[in-house]
Amino acid sequence: MAKAAESSGDPGTTSPRPLMRDLKAVGKKFMHVLYPRKSNTLLRDWDLWGPLILCVTLALMLQRSSVDSEKDGGPQFAEVFVIVWFGAVTITLNSKLLGGNISFFQSLCVLGYCILPLTVAMLVCRLVLLAEPGPINFMVRLFVVIVMFAWSIVASTAFLADSQPPNRKALAIYPVFLFYFVISWMILTFTPQ
Amino acid sequence: MAAADELAFHEFEEASNLLAETPDAATTSGSDQLTPQGHVAVAVDSGGSYGAEEEAEESDRTALLQEEKQQPGFWTFGYYQSFFDVDTSQVLDRIRGSLLPRPGHNFVRHHLRNQPDLYGPFWICATLAFVLAVTGNLTLVLAQRRDPSIHYSPQFHKVTVAGITIYCYVWLVPLALWGFLRWRKGVRERVGPYTFLETVCVYGYSLFVFIPTVWLLGVLALSLSGASLVFTLWPVVREDTSLVAAVLLSTVVLLHALLAVGCKFYFFQPLPLEHLAPPLQATSLPPDVLLPLTPGAKTT
Numbered sequence: 427m428a429k430a431a432e433s434s435g436d437p438g439t440t441s442p443r444p445l446m447r448d449l450k451a452v453g454k455k456f457m458h459v460l461y462p463r464k465s466n467t468l469l470r471d472w473d474l475w476g477p478l479i480l481c482v483t484l485a486l487m488l489q490r491s492s493v494d495s496e497k498d499g500g501p502q503f504a505e506v507f508v509i510v511w512f513g514a515v516t517i518t519l520n521s522k523l524l525g526g527n528i529s530f531f532q533s534l535c536v537l538g539y540c541i542l543p544l545t546v547a548m549l550v551c552r553l554v555l556l557a558e559p560g561p562i563n564f565m566v567r568l569f570v571v572i573v574m575f576a577w578s579i580v581a582s583t584a585f586l587a588d589s590q591p592p593n594r595k596a597l598a599i600y601p602v603f604l605f606y607f608v609i610s611w612m613i614l615t616f617t618p619q
Numbered sequence: 620m621a622a623a624d625e626l627a628f629h630e631f632e633e634a635s636n637l638l639a640e641t642p643d644a645a646t647t648s649g650s651d652q653l654t655p656q657g658h659v660a661v662a663v664d665s666g667g668s669y670g671a672e673e674e675a676e677e678s679d680r681t682a683l684l685q686e687e688k689q690q691p692g693f694w695t696f697g698y699y700q701s702f703f704d705v706d707t708s709q710v711l712d713r714i715r716g717s718l719l720p721r722p723g724h725n726f727v728r729h730h731l732r733n734q735p736d737l738y739g740p741f742w743i744c745a746t747l748a749f750v751l752a753v754t755g756n757l758t759l760v761l762a763q764r765r766d767p768s769i770h771y772s773p774q775f776h777k778v779t780v781a782g783i784t785i786y787c788y789v790w791l792v793p794l795a796l797w798g799f800l801r802w803r804k805g806v807r808e809r810v811g812p813y814t815f816l817e818t819v820c821v822y823g824y825s826l827f828v829f830i831p832t833v834w835l836l837g838v839l840a841l842s843l844s845g846a847s848l849v850f851t852l853w854p855v856v857r858e859d860t861s862l863v864a865a866v867l868l869s870t871v872v873l874l875h876a877l878l879a880v881g882c883k884f885y886f887f888q889p890l891p892l893e894h895l896a897p898p899l900q901a902t903s904l905p906p907d908v909l910l911p912l913t914p915g916a917k918t919t
Contacts, residue, residue, distance in 0.1 A: 501773075501775045505775065520703070520738070520742075522696075523699060523700050523702075523703035523738075524703050524738070525700070525703075525704075593706040593707060593708070594705075594706055594707055595707070596707040597705070597706075597707050597710060597738060600742065601742060601745075604742070604745065604746060604749065607749070608749055608778075611749075611753055611756075612773075612775070615756060615773040616773070617771065617772070617773065
């Protein structure tokens with residue numbers, strides 16, 4: 427990505443294919459999440475396309491089949507969607523109430539993009555579940571989910587921690603931990619019926 | 620801003636002994652000058668047992684507070700920000716205070732110091748709801764390993780039920796309690812209640828003990844949590860008739876016990892009533908297999 431000016435709001439660019447430009451921006455942010463280092467790209471040029479794509483993918487993979495009864499199965503598509511977005515909004519509100527100086531959409535953007543490792547974990551789990559069920563199957567899935575959960579936390583902390591006053595960092599980070607823990611739990615307990 | 624917060628906190632440290640002795644003195648005047656974010660003016664009603672000379676001082680101070688401070692309207696963001704004006708160390712201190720209830724050591728006076736927060740209750744309830752659902756799920760998994768005929772499913776709806784129950788408990792019961800205490804204050808002048816937010820805060824922090832002891836969700840967690848509630852409420856109700864005090868305290872403990880027992884049976888029973896497993900299999904198992912974790916019975 428040698429291009430320097432990726433800002434989406436610049437009317438001067440004569441790009442004839444804004445879709446490709448946006449896709450490149452989303453892709454660039456994915457790379458930033460996968461290799462987290464202190465950079466302002468996620469914060470400065472926020473967009474919500476990436477989180478939307480990830481959330482829809484995750485919800486599609488997690489939704490229970492129609493065989494499961496209403497009450498006993500895993501989450502429905504809408505439930506996953508609501509959890510992800512409602513959770514992200516709650517964490518953002520919490521961080522702003524504690525006195526953080528990050529904007530609302532920037533925070534949503536970071537939290538949404540950092541679901542990428544867990545979406546990858548979901549893909550891997552679905553593949554692993556095609557194999558023979560058993561304790562090894564479960565251990566592999568557990569290991570993958572734990573690693574990706576840690577990756578999500580590290581990535582989001584790298585971006586969000588600086589926006590909080592130093593004596594409240596833990597208070598702002600704990601809900602992020604809880605949020606990704608719930609998503610990881612949903613991924614781990616997923617059983618295709 | 621950070622320096623101002625630091626100063627405010629140190630002031631609290633120095634005045635903590637004073638506060639513990641005279642809990643009804645209004646203490647927010649100092650911090651108001653330092654932290655321009657509007658703290659909600661917490662009207663501390665004076666308990667009559669501390670003498671009439673405190674009352675004059677009290678009314679002077681509250682008049683001064685109302686003149687000096689512009690309270691932000693409740694439609695502004697600053698109003699809600701005042702409920703989250705806590706540091707990590709303060710939250711941890713309040714959690715520690717709720718874990719170890721002591722009879723003379725009033726949670727509201729020593730730990731809240733007229734500055735209730737909503738961060739603790741909100742996130743403790745959220746954590747508790749998820750921990751209950753997760754542990755209930757784990758119980759089902761373990762039961763299934765023991766008996767493969769039990770049908771395992773993620774039972775995701777339990778998260779929703781857990782969340783709604785716990786949040787309703789932490790908001791509605793303190794509301795009822797606060798309303799009742801205010802009514803008693805009208806009837807008998809010497810009963811001084813806590814503010815609504817302080818009551819919510821006490822309830823929220825008292826639920827914390829359920830999180831680590833969820834495996835022992837039985838007598839131990841219930842007694843710790845109930846004790847912290849009772850010790851906090853005791854100074855308020857002891858001025859009332861002993862009958863009312865006894866009834867109130869036993870109602871509080873009973874409601875708390877109902878919550879604990881309800882959670883135990885709803886989340887930790889591997890064969891719930893609405894389960895998919897055929898009823899034949901359910902009845903063929905002896906009852907003690909159905910509840911593999913009965914810590915309440917075992918730890919008594």
